[in-house]
Amino acid sequence: SAVISQKPSRDICQRGTSLTIQCQVDSQVTMMFWYRQQPGQSLTLIATANQGSEATYESGFVIDKFPISRPNLTFSTLTVSNMSPEDSSIYLCSVAGPSDNKQYFGPGTRLTVT
Amino acid sequence: GNSVTQMEGPVTLSEEAFLTINCTYTATGYPSLFWYVQYPGEGLQLLLKATKADDKGSNKGFEATYRKETTSFHLEKGSVQVSDSAVYFCALDYGGATNKLIFGTGTLLAVQP
Numbered sequence: 001s002a003v004i005s006q007k008p009s010r011d012i013c014q015r016g017t018s019l020t021i022q023c024q025v026d027s028q029v030t031m032m033f034w035y036r037q038q039p040g041q042s043l044t045l046i047a048t049a050n051q052g053s054e055a056t057y058e059s060g061f062v063i064d065k066f067p068i069s070r071p072n073l074t075f076s077t078l079t080v081s082n083m084s085p086e087d088s089s090i091y092l093c094s095v096a097g098p099s100d101n102k103q104y105f106g107p108g109t110r111l112t113v114t
Numbered sequence: 115g116n117s118v119t120q121m122e123g124p125v126t127l128s129e130e131a132f133l134t135i136n137c138t139y140t141a142t143g144y145p146s147l148f149w150y151v152q153y154p155g156e157g158l159q160l161l162l163k164a165t166k167a168d169d170k171g172s173n174k175g176f177e178a179t180y181r182k183e184t185t186s187f188h189l190e191k192g193s194v195q196v197s198d199s200a201v202y203f204c205a206l207d208y209g210g211a212t213n214k215l216i217f218g219t220g221t222l223l224a225v226q227p
Contacts, residue, residue, distance in 0.1 A: 004157070031213050033214065041219060042118075042217040042219040042220060043158075045216075092157075092158065094158075103215060105158035105159070107157040108157065
């Protein structure tokens, strides 16, 4: 299994600012993923972050808005840039487990943009 | 493209009632199918999965069968408990070895004593 922590757990930010969300895993994993869950909607994949390469973004998401770092096999950050109220969501980090290939999810970061 | 549709909630049941949460999917190829659960205040957890047609996933008394002919993966439990109160998400993977998931909108289940 994999245990994932995220920081911060929640934040309230002003529009136009940026927030960086951290994701820490207790074991080395190849694939890390960032999802967004907007109010009342399902989870949507933002990007896949593999160590040693640039993140791969899904349709509708761009690097300028959601820059991602993946400096090692246990850590990743997602930045939500130039925020607007539409960015208010829960942002979740997930990983593919190192031995069982299941997906494990972090507790999420609840972001409110005012 | 690939998509998942699940029944809207909330679903409110009395303890020991029978539960069905419907889930249908649209996909090219042969995706794996999943049910995830999110208990209040906790992260998303894998509840069960099925990787091919006619497979039945089961865990904690919950079951779901991969029905290719009806493109469905309905979640069932014979007797729900208050502790089953949570949000349930149906999901499929993009296929291949990507590990990327497409989720349904989630169904809130509230079980009353």
